[in-house]
Amino acid sequence: xxxxVCIKQVPDTAEVRINPExxxxxxxxVPSIINPYDMHALEAAIAIKERKGxxxxxxxxxxxxxxxxxxxxxxxxxxxxxxxxxxxxxxSDTWATxxxxxxxxxxxxxxxxxxxxxxxxxxxxQVGPEMxxxxxxxxxxxxxxxxxxxxxxxxVQRMMDDGYDVVRSKLPVLLTVVKELNxxxxxxxxxxxxxKKAVINKMTKESIEAEEDNLGLKGSPxxxxxxxxxxxKKDRKxxxxxxxxxxxxxxxxLRRLKCV
Amino acid sequence: MRIVIEQNRCIGCGACVESCPYSAxxxxxxxxSINEYCQLCRACLSVCPEGAIIExxxxxxxxxxxxxSAYKGVWVFAEQRDGHVASVAFExxxxxxxxxxxxxxxxxxxxxGSTEAExxxxxxxxxxxxxxxxxxxxxxxxxxPYSQQLIKLITRFKPSIVLSGATPIGRxxxxxxxxxxxxxxxxxxxxxxxxxxxxxxxxxRPAFGGNIMATILCPNRRPQMSTVRPRxxxxxxxxxxxxxxxxxxxxxxxxxNTEVLETHKEASYCKVNxxxxxxxxxxxxGLGNPKGFEMLQELASLLDGSVGASRAAVDxxxxxxxxxxxxxxxxxCPKIYIACGISGAVQHLVGMSSSDIIIAINKNPEAPIFxxxxxxxxxxxxxxxxxxxxxxxxxx
Ligand SMILES: Cc1cc2nc3c(=O)[nH]c(=O)nc-3n(C[C@H](O)[C@H](O)[C@H](O)COP(=O)(O)OP(=O)(O)OC[C@H]3O[C@@H](n4cnc5c(N)ncnc54)[C@H](O)[C@@H]3O)c2cc1C
Ligand SMILES: Nc1ncnc2c1ncn2[C@@H]1O[C@H](COP(=O)(O)O)[C@@H](O)[C@H]1O
Numbered sequence: 001x002x003x004x005v006c007i008k009q010v011p012d013t014a015e016v017r018i019n020p021e022x023x024x025x026x027x028x029x030v031p032s033i034i035n036p037y038d039m040h041a042l043e044a045a046i047a048i049k050e051r052k053g054x055x056x057x058x059x060x061x062x063x064x065x066x067x068x069x070x071x072x073x074x075x076x077x078x079x080x081x082x083x084x085x086x087x088x089x090x091x092s093d094t095w096a097t098x099x100x101x102x103x104x105x106x107x108x109x110x111x112x113x114x115x116x117x118x119x120x121x122x123x124x125x126q127v128g129p130e131m132x133x134x135x136x137x138x139x140x141x142x143x144x145x146x147x148x149x150x151x152x153x154x155x156v157q158r159m160m161d162d163g164y165d166v167v168r169s170k171l172p173v174l175l176t177v178v179k180e181l182n183x184x185x186x187x188x189x190x191x192x193x194x195x196k197k198a199v200i201n202k203m204t205k206e207s208i209e210a211e212e213d214n215l216g217l218k219g220s221p222x223x224x225x226x227x228x229x230x231x232x233k234k235d236r237k238x239x240x241x242x243x244x245x246x247x248x249x250x251x252x253x254l255r256r257l258k259c260v
Numbered sequence: 261m262r263i264v265i266e267q268n269r270c271i272g273c274g275a276c277v278e279s280c281p282y283s284a285x286x287x288x289x290x291x292x293s294i295n296e297y298c299q300l301c302r303a304c305l306s307v308c309p310e311g312a313i314i315e316x317x318x319x320x321x322x323x324x325x326x327x328x329s330a331y332k333g334v335w336v337f338a339e340q341r342d343g344h345v346a347s348v349a350f351e352x353x354x355x356x357x358x359x360x361x362x363x364x365x366x367x368x369x370x371x372x373g374s375t376e377a378e379x380x381x382x383x384x385x386x387x388x389x390x391x392x393x394x395x396x397x398x399x400x401x402x403x404x405p406y407s408q409q410l411i412k413l414i415t416r417f418k419p420s421i422v423l424s425g426a427t428p429i430g431r432x433x434x435x436x437x438x439x440x441x442x443x444x445x446x447x448x449x450x451x452x453x454x455x456x457x458x459x460x461x462x463x464x465r466p467a468f469g470g471n472i473m474a475t476i477l478c479p480n481r482r483p484q485m486s487t488v489r490p491r492x493x494x495x496x497x498x499x500x501x502x503x504x505x506x507x508x509x510x511x512x513x514x515x516x517n518t519e520v521l522e523t524h525k526e527a528s529y530c531k532v533n534x535x536x537x538x539x540x541x542x543x544x545x546g547l548g549n550p551k552g553f554e555m556l557q558e559l560a561s562l563l564d565g566s567v568g569a570s571r572a573a574v575d576x577x578x579x580x581x582x583x584x585x586x587x588x589x590x591x592x593c594p595k596i597y598i599a600c601g602i603s604g605a606v607q608h609l610v611g612m613s614s615s616d617i618i619i620a621i622n623k624n625p626e627a628p629i630f631x632x633x634x635x636x637x638x639x640x641x642x643x644x645x646x647x648x649x650x651x652x653x654x655x656x
Contacts, residue, residue, distance in 0.1 A: 009283075011281065011283055011468075032283055062297060063284070063297050064295075065295075090262070090295075090297075090298050091262075091298060091299060093444065094435070094445065095438065095439065095442070095443075095444065095445075098439060120468075120469055121281070121282070121467065121468055122447075122467055123447065123448060123466070123467060123468075123469070123587075124447040124448070125431050125447060125448075126431075126435040126438075126445060126447055127435075129403070129432060129433065129435035129436050129439075130435045130438065130439035132436065133407070133435070133436035133439040134439055137517070138403065138404055138516070138517035138518045139403060139436075140403075140518060141403075141431070141432035142428055155521070158428075159428060160341075160401075160428050160429075160523075161341070161346075161427055161428055162341065162525050162526070163523065163524045163525040163526040164523075164524050164526070165400070165401070165520050165521075165523050165524070166520070166521045166522040166523075166524070167402075167518050167519065167520050167521065168518065168519050168521055169517055169518040169519075170517040170518075173517075180581075213323075213324070217262075217300065219323065220323065220444075221323055221438075221442065221443050221444030221478050221480065221481040222444035222445075222446060222476050222477065222478050223300070223476070223478075223479065224299060224301045224302070224474050224475070224476060225474075225475040225476065225477050226302065226474070226475050227281075227301050227302075227303060227467075227472050227473065227474045227475075228472070228473050228475075229472065229473070230466065230470065230471075230472070230473050230606060230609070230610070237633070237634060237635055237636065238630065238636040238637075238638065239635055239636060239637050243637075243644060243647065244647065246637045246639065246644070247637075247647045247648050247651060248651070249635075250619065250635060250637065250648065251648065251651050251652065251655070253617075253619075253635060254563075254596075254652075255655075257595065257596065257617060259563055259595070260562075260563070260652055260655065260656075
């Protein structure tokens with residue numbers, strides 16, 4: 001099995017805040033991490049390789065420093081890493097990102113591509129399905145369990161609003177995975193050594209043979225008009241008095257709202 | 261466009277580095293520079309004390325523009341499960357009516373599978389026209405036939421705006437449609453507006469786990485596509501006598517490499533049904549233990565409501581994920597939301613702040629939940645809730 005895992009380096013969003021006075025972001029000391037969902041994608045790929053044999057390649061599109069994310073993935077168990085980096089990719093929206101990743105995946109070769117459900121910076125969950133469309137292969141989103149896998153097909157559980165579906169797909173296929181799927185393992189000592197020595201394969205717009213018109217800002221149909229802080233409701237009202245009095249006032253309100 | 265830092269004016273103070281949500285600005289040799297992570301969000305423009313950061317437009321900036329005037333009308337993709345149209349479709353028709361009115365155009369719904377009766381419901385909820393493909397292939401959801409058929413319809417009828425629910429179904433197959441049509445798709449929108457000058461759709465959505473909001477445009481390509489979060493848009497009035505046109509569309513040449521073998525409904529999902537509940541009593545880490553939820557269940561039962569939870573409580577294993585409210589859980593919009601021992605992190609707030617009335621019980625008066633609460637009680641949940649239960653019982 002040739003497996004590709006798409007990983008993205010993201011700021012740890014739990015720590016990003018906006019300053020409501022200046023409308024700018026405060027990201028003092030916010031660390032970069034591998035997108036948490038992609039850790040589950042990586043774990044799934046390594047587990048498949050352990051059962052079926054093959055090779056796990058981690059792929060990321062990002063600036064040169066995204067190399068650290070690839071090395072981290074190798075320390076966890078990926079075999080090699082591809083860094084897709086080029087100034088021409090700047091300003092990519094999901095369309096242009098998935099286009100570049102699709103071109104790279106074609107060069108690498110694959111039976112299964114695994115992505116995280118979504119990246120926690122943009123939260124779009126679009127890159128996986130868009131890549132699958134470009135590649136003309138099926139995809140299954142929100143995979144929460146892998147039931148069976150053979151040389152030509154895979155059977156998984158797909159999360160839905162009201163439960164889950166069991167879906168079988170032919171290979172090649174692209175999966176996007178949720179965190180219920182597995183528990184990511186930690187790097188091993190051997191892995192850490194391998195990560196240090198690994199040669200990261202760098203790809204540019206030339207090596208993936210992508211037309212400039214489809215890349216970066218120029219290839220992106222959407223644009224960010226502006227960003228702003230979420231507004232807080234202003235009608236805050238604290239009840240006062242003893243707890244008993246407050247509960248009485250609340251009860252009064254609930255009656256008024258015909259809730260009691 | 262590019263954002264550039266004029267090197268001769270840069271003093272290397274680093275203010276821009278901190279302003280960038282994408283870690284795209286680095287300081288090297290005491291000068292700041294912008295790398296490939298730049299998403300052109302403009303967050304850095306205003307922070308430079310020297311005014312060294314500027315926008316530069318470039319000739320090669322823009323994606324090729326399609327003939328925008330060839331695209332007309334607002335479409336809602338009405339998803340169904342087991343033949344029943346999902347409630348988000350009716351909400352989108354409510355929003356779609358507003359947009360169509362502003363643009364002085366028509367509102368259509370697209371229905372795959374399901375029945376004529378459901379197609380008529382879409383008209384009563386505001387659609388002028390329904391494109392209905394009744395083929396059995398759509399009975400269960402498979403991404404490929406769904407996207408192939410929608411691509412065909414859009415290519416043929418050229419709508420200007422296409423909305424779909426930000427549900428597992430919509431978020432899974434709509435990206436394929438946008439990719440193939442070479443157009444933009446904005447995920448998980450919480451507000452939509454029409455730009456008065458250009459007539460473009462302003463698509464507003466949370467990013468960074470709800471910490472910031474962004475307005476997204478798709479100025480040069482059509483259709484403008486968005487997935488919209490359930491329970492944030494309001495339905496318009498139901499008109500039992502409303503008339504409209506139903507156009508039957510045949511499904512041809514569809515194929516699928518995937519097959520749904522089984523469908524499992526999870527009882528708890530159906531029973532909880534948080535998104536339909538009129539009253540929700542939610543608990544957070546402040547409950548301290550799983551027993552707290554039994555108390556909340558009791559209160560919820562008295563009020564004919566359901567029980568919700570913060571992610572912290574779910575992560576602790578006190579209650580199942582299907583109860584989680586917020587960014588990575590459900591978006592709810594009940595008449596009354598009672599938050600017990602929940603601090604009010606943005607990721608929780610985005611899932612419940614459009615509730616009609618919010619009541620917060622927290623022992624920390626500084627908890628941000630009080631900023632969105634209509635009624636706040638500073639106190640211990642284990643004192644307040646039992647008292648409330650007792651008084652409601654007495655009054656019955
Ligand atoms: C990408 C991302 C997605 C997320 N998605 C979600 C999501 O979907 N939903 C969600 O809820 N969170 C989400 N979170 C987590 C969120 O940031 C918060 O960590 C979480 O909401 C906190 O839950 P809490 O309010 O229950 O716990 P805490 O923040 O620990 O707050 C507990 C509160 O209880 C109060 N308290 C303690 N004891 C008592 C008592 N005896 N009586 C009264 N009050 C008491 C405390 O004063 C405190 O305010 C997400 C985070 C990230 C990074
Ligand atoms: N720049 C990128 N490089 C590699 N993989 C990516 C990149 N952006 C997104 N992905 C993959 O696509 C998934 C969904 O991302 P998104 O659509 O941005 O929410 C992520 O979990 C990754 O697996």
